[in-house]
Structures are given as structure tokens and as C-alpha cells.
Amino acid sequence: MVGLGIVLMVSALYGSYGMAGRVSAVFVVVQAVCSPQLAKLVDRYGQARVMRPSLAVACVGLTALVVAAVQHAPETVLYLAAGVSGATMGSIGALVRARWSGTLTTPAEMHTAYSLESALDELTFIGGPVIATFLATGVTPWSALVVPIVAVLVGGYWFLSQRETEPPATGRPPRRTGEPMLSGALLVLLVIFLATGVVFGGIDVAVVAFTEAHGAPATAGLVLAAVALGSLIAALTYGARPWTSPLWLRLIGGTALLAVGTAALLAAGSIPVLAAVGFLAGFAIAPTIVNGNSFVQLIVPPRRTTEGFTWLSAAIGIGVSLGASVSGTVIDLHGARAGFAVVAAPGARRGSARSARTAAAAAAALLVCLAAVPALRRAAERRPTLDEATA
16 A cells, blocks of 8 residues: 555645655665665564564654655655664564475375465455545545554564564574575576566556546546455465476466456556456466465575565565656656556557557566576476475
8 A cells, every 4th residue: 555655645635646756666676675684684583573673763764754745845755754764664474484494294285275364365456446536635635644554563563463473583694505595596586576667667657647638536546446356356266276297387377368458458448347357367466476486485595585585575675666756757648558568568559659668577587588488497306305495
């Protein structure tokens, strides 16, 4: 809700989608850059010890952002508040997945757990945009950020109070091993997740602008919820059974579906059609994320699991900020429909020439995935057992 809430609040109070995208981008970029550093501290000192004070600062930063926007403070002040909250928010999803990896012992259990985790994530992506849009358009523009602040305080501290599943702290810096943290396979995953994040960020801003241009801004949350619903169904279906096909092949398949689905967004001419196309495109999201998280188990040193998951979250976060910023700028210059060109495959007929040049995010993820097949196959073939990873 935070990224979308910032876009809704700033665009309503300042009248600029470009500025809204930039402020949201500051939050997401700073979060993406700082989250892996927080994750290193988490692996060393423990989740609760590091994240309890960090989440408190994040909530103070979000509150300051709301106050600054309501007072129409200069844009730089919004950047500062967004940066403080982003720097200390961390990645709760990475903390959760690190607990799964330390609790379960077989690949089949891990596949099911990651799929369930993605499904639960999608529930928040279904409800979050609807709540944020309703509050921002029906109550006050800044009220969309109140719920995330409360959610972080209540849910975050409740989660950190669960000590039985908390991974043990190493108590020392990560030891030097023959395998570096950023291996070739992990770099490939980071590029793929970066491009996927561009898709997410661009869709958020483009949908808000598209629905407003069609005279129904309150439906933006419903459209985004339709995308998340498709991903939720895919997560439940994908995780309901074990798969015998190679993990690298499933990653390529999900990325290909994502490229096709986002390209179809450019053809939408009405809000109902956009919601239907977004729903179908959402089916490619969860499997791609699940497969990427599964690869982390294979390529990250065991004592740095939280950091590994956080790097993927950081890549998506940076991509989201790029997508939101570029999409907002393109929308200001060329209209609502052009925003979808940022996330779709190149070569689409609609949209301006400038936006078409930026329309390679989903297609780039697929191309990188195809080019990196040898590295991904090698990573899967030298797969360690989960018992060794959790020892």
C-alpha cells in the first residue's frame, strides 16, 4: 500500500503524476539499497533485535511524509521523509521466507511453502490497492498511508514476537567462502526480478492514470486487485502439486507468460477490459516469484539466507521505482495509455515513439532468462540438499 498510497496522495495534493512517481521511487529505491544491509545485520544479530527499532523509525518517516505532503512542503522534504522510511523498512517478506527455509527440510515442502507465501502476499495485493484507493479518493488523499503505518506497527511487531521460528543469529560477520554471495546465477535472477519490478511499478501508476482519464479513479484499486487475484489463483494452483520439470525451465515459462500478458495491456480500451487483461496477466506473476525464491536456496551460502532473499526483494524494489518514475513521466507527457508501454513488450502499435523505446521491461526479463539458461542449469544441477543448507 505504501508505494500506491504515495502516488495517490502526491498526485492528488500536488497535481503531478511525475512528482508522485519520483517520491514513490525515492522510497522504493532507498528501501531496495538499504534492505540488504539490514539483512546482513539480521543474519548476524537476529531478526527481532535489528528490526524492532528499525520498524519504529520507518513508521516515524511515513508519518512525517504524510504531514509534509498535507502541508504542501517542497518536493525535497518529501524525498527526505520517504528516504528515512525506506531506509529502515527492510523486507518483511525476506524475513518470513528465511524462517521457512530454517523450519522445513524437503524441496517439496519448500515449494509448497513459497507458493503459499506468494498466495498470502497476493491477498494483501488484492485488499491493499482497494483499501488505498478507496481511502485516498473517498476520504482524504493522505489516509491511504495510515493503514500501512498501523499494519507495520501491529503486524510487524507481532511477527517479530514469534521467537520459536526465528532463525538463530550467527553472532559474527559472514565468513569467507569459495562461493561469493553474488554468483552468476544470482546476478541473473537480480536482473530478471529488476525487470519484473519495472512491470509492477509501471502498472501501478498507469492504472491510476488510466482510470482517472476514464472518469472512474476509484476503480484503480479494483483493477490492481484483479491483477493480484490472477496471481493468487496461480500461486495456489502452482503450489498444490510437486513439479518434476527443471526449475530453470519453469522460470523461463513464467517469464514468457509475463511478457505476453503485459503486452496485452496496451490493447485495453476500457476499464473492464483492462481489469480482465490484468487478471490474465497476473497468472504469470506468482510462479515467476516462487521459482526465483526457490533458486535462492540453491545458490546462496547457507548463513546468508536472509540476505539472499532480500537481494531479490531489493531488485524488485528498484524495478518498481524505475517503472513508477518512468511511467509517471511518460503519462505526464503523452497521456494515460502511454504508461502501459513502459511495462509491455516492444513493438506495440499504440503509444508514442518515446514510450515505445521504454517498452522493453517484461521482454527484457525473458531475453535475460533465455540468455542465462546455461548458468541457471548449472546452478540447479549442483543443488545442495536442504539438510546441508540448514545445518
